[in-house]
Amino acid sequence: MGGYFSDIFNGSKSLLIGMGITFREFFKPIVTVQYPYQTIKMSARFRGHIELIADEEGKPKCVSCGMCERACPSGCITLGSVSVEIEVDGKMKKKKVLSKYDLDFTKCSLCGQCVENCNFGAIEFSKEYNLASSNKEDFHFNLLKRLEERNV
Amino acid sequence: MSLTVLNVIVAVVIAIGFAALNAAYLVWAERRGAARIQRRPGPNINGPFGLLQPPLDGIKLMTKQIMIPGGADKILFMVAPVLAMAPAILSFVTIPFSETIVAHNMDIGLLMIFAFASMGALAVLFAGWGSRNKYSVMASVRAVSQNVSYEIPMLITAITVVMITGSMDLKVITNAQAGGFWHWNIFPSLHSPLMPLSFILFFICSLAETNRAPFDLGEAESELVAGFHTEYGSMGFGLFFMGEYANIVIGASLTTILFLGGWDCPFGLFPGVWWFLLKIYLLIATFIWIRWTFPRTTIYGLLNLSWKILIPLSLFNLLLTAGLLKVF
Amino acid sequence: MIQETTREALQSLFAESAPAVEVEAGAPRGNGVITRDYNAHGYHLDAQVAADQLVAAVEIIDQAGFFIESITGVDWIKENQLEVIYDFSRYDFDTCRVVIRTRVPRDQPIVPTITTIYAGANWHERETHDFFGIKFAGHPHLIPLLLPEDADFHPLLKDFKA
Amino acid sequence: MNPSMAITEAPGLFTADGLTGLIFLIMMAVTLIGGLIACCAERLVRAVAGLMVCFIGVAALYYFLNSPFVAMMQMLIYVGAVCITIAFAIMLAAPEESKKNGPAGPLSGPLGFITAGIVTFGLIVMALRTQFPILPKVNQGTAKEIGIQLLTQYSMVFELISIVLLIAIIGALVLARAGRSK
Amino acid sequence: MSILALYNNLNTFLYLAALLFGMGIYGLVTRRTLIGMLISAELILAAASINFMAFNRFTAPDPTVGQIFTLFIMAIAAAEAAIGLSIVLAVYRNYKSIDTEDLVELQG
């Protein structure tokens, strides 16, 4: 019988303690971010999708070696290059120039292997994260075009 | 008879409006309150403080297609939400908001509220059965057994108050407590020293009767998906929702009238409808506060609480009060 | 400590003359118990048994109080064999990981079930059946677990073409 | 025509009395429709729903008969308890709804109809023919007076009824528990 | 007499009760299942109660008597429902049916 009443008492006490905690929480400030209206700046190391880095002339640094393409576990990078002859030090030299850099972001798992494997520092992570679309084509990025748009 | 019928019709119309408004804005208050407890803002986009959220939600519900699951008992399925809503609204008819604001005061008002409240269980049962969904059926059986077993201690506790006052007229009960908070039934008196206990009993029972957390076994969303209204969408769901909140208002009103002196001012001055509203909304805030604090009980824990704790305690209280009334 | 006793117990399954040493790397090894270098391999005892010795071997392990870690298969297509690997480990601090393996021909992959000894082998065996098509004789409920209910392919076989 | 308390002049529809009369008619219809559903519905759950509707109608009729207390008790006990118990029993005992619950045999339908018709007709005829005496009222029949009567003149019956209820509860428990292994 | 004044007439209630009684009889005869029969029995009880209440209102000198009897009927009906339904459940458990035709074994 004593156990019966002490159970009721202890139980009620624990309930009141819980209510006290939520009561205190009620008066604490709000901690959430009003997402579409407020956004957070991503940290410096945030891994978004990749972007090409431009050199001083605004051309991509990429030499189209294909390391990123091979390193990618998901096969979402497609490189294309054309050979052009350019004059270097007065000599005509054949050089591969990047003609196409497509990222299929639908497959990308943001692992960062491409950036890590790039020996020329030619790609970086963007800080974009509100990428949402109902159209699959919106995630096939033409990085060369994006680079040009950024340069403008 | 005569004039009261007209009165009642007008009152029902007003009650529907009041219930709908209450349901809408209690949802808003609940969402805001829960959000504050959880340290987020809650609905705040539509209108100032999100005040336009409830009507917009209502419009959304009303414009949705009514879906009836295949194999469901169509008639029961359609009737159940109405049945859940109607008694709650009818109960408003006899609740005295103040000395003058009452649609139709009855000398058995308390009994009437209990009578109508008992219909709610049947609505849940029909809803669950009509949906032809196993989750719904299980939930409705749970909700009904819960309602039935909590009706008993609730009635017994109410009878204790009735014995002290000597009337089932809600107005008379309120008037008996007039003149300052020390006259309220919540405080122990010569005849019933256990009154605070019966207040707590009554409060717990009204939580359980309105299917509120931590007693929301009928719509235990993590076990039974959404309980008896799993299959309801659009206004069917809306009616259940309104019925639930109307029941909360009635539960709070009844608690206020029986224990907190109704429209009486705590200091015996300026009694009026504002005191009544203040009291019921404070009680409702406590309902909300409790809901967002505790986890849900189990069905057997719930029934044990009723049969092993609440009913013996309320019976003991009843006997004690009866004895003391006889002695003094 | 338990390592030696278990090794001895498992050794008793084999004839005295059975080679307990590893043959050349890559080549199929004979049945027997090998003590492995834990630091390099991550387990202590490596016993290869014939399919009909399996239940006896697992019973020894069970008696010694090991718990079952996993069951898996390997498709040795060059040798035309399927290997079933049973991993066992211990809860106490006398660490010992035991690997029991058995090889069956690819065209008749039947291994006795150990669900009667370890109830927890049930899903592991079902999964191995899903992936390799190895049949566990006596299994109570050998239907696809991770693959679709009507799957009739075995994706981890080396000759599986998606 | 019975010389009961007939009102001589007809009330207009939009007077208070007229509205009362209208609501009475509606409630009468509710009672009869509920009763019809209760005795004819194919599905048992619908029969319970009909029974509930019928009881609500009956409660309203009691209200018209100047006994709000009994009306509320009708709601509380019949709608809130008996109907729920029956609905519960249906859920427990008749899980498959497809089984037909119609007339038992080819003859039972017409047979039942004839029996019921004869009984109803007889009752109506009797009601028509009997002259009921009207005596002056000695009290108002309020809840308070009912209570006083229950505890004085009918206290024995009251106690007996409570014993019956107690036995019923115990009996129901025993019967319901008997088959349960857990 | 106007149709709107029907509520003030004893015979209205008596006819109504007779009709309900008839429905109850009809249900009792035609229903195949025990629960269906119970529902019909409840209808008959309701008819009886209406009669009590009607006479109580229109003819009885002491208007508490009829009400008290109706209350007693309610109590009996509740007890009957509880017992009846638990019997139904017990029968169902043993015979897996509540159909009266399947229960011929119960006779004798």
Place this chain on the structure above:
Amino acid sequence: MSAPIQLQPGETFILNVGPQHPATHGVLRVKMEMDGEYIVKAETVLGYVHRMHEKMGENRTYAQYLPNLSRLDYLGALGYTHGHVLLIERAAGIEVPERAEYIRAITVELNRLASHLFWFGCYVMDLGGFSPLMYALEDREYILDMLEAVTGARLTYCYYRFGGLYNDVDDDFIEAANRFIPRMRKSLKKYAALVTGNIIFQKRLEGIGHISAEMCRKYGATGAVARGSGIDFDVRKNEPYSVYPEFDFDIPVYHECDSMARFKVRMDEMEQSLRIIEQGLAKLPGGPIMAEKKPKNIKLPVGDFYQAVETARGSFGIRIVSDGDKNAYRLKLRSPTYSNMHLFDEACEGMMIMDALAFMGSLDLVIPEIDR
């Protein structure tokens, strides 16, 4: 043992809990044969999110397989990656700098804490209490912010590399972690008062979901499930790896074998994780974070290699059968939840459905990790 469910007409009925059900946290389906609210028999149906990670392991290089590991368990991804890199380092004989190991331990423990916090919140939500989830998520956000600043991702980290780390931690991280520890200790006290002490919560968990130690052994249950059944088993202690021998921490063990014991084990584990993080931050040595001698393309020697680590959910094992190529000949992932979930079928028989779901929550399920 799950024999096929056969329906006996009239007595029981089948209830499909899942694949879309609020309590299954993902796409798990449990076919339950019910007698009223009691479960007569349950059969778990898996495979709704099966992605054949093991086949992927066979046709990707070891480095390319790294991101896959963080997709197994989206809540405690680092622990799984840790197992993979440890195995490759063990098999290929790569020496890892001490600083890298310490950072690994700190981040793994932070991740474990995040995982436990999320489980705690969801579990209480399973039981109907919603607010603790929000509090737990708030605390978890701090961890995710810290980990994001270091690893660049919030859930699917892919931070460890064979022989070291992707990049080093900075002072901001250490400062944030040091600020976080007292904050978390305070939160744990709050949870203890709000949830663990709550009578309703206790009544719902105590004595529910009894799993004996013997049953754990037969099913191979690990992690908090085993520790809640009185088994003193933690891979970090039993088979010490990485720098765990350097840390002073306890394994919480409860002998009640019920859901409450498992709950308390995890709550205590959070405290122990904080201790490890604290010590790790204090002891954090300087130096490189990447092994000096590391082949560019890793090829393992021929053989069979196994590595077990203690993840948030239990003992995670990874086995690689190598034929000397640059990708695995066979890669097997032994996920802890797989064995823990397997218990459910047998243990839930005779329970009421709401208890069974409370019990299921106490197993801390992450479905992608079961289905792999």
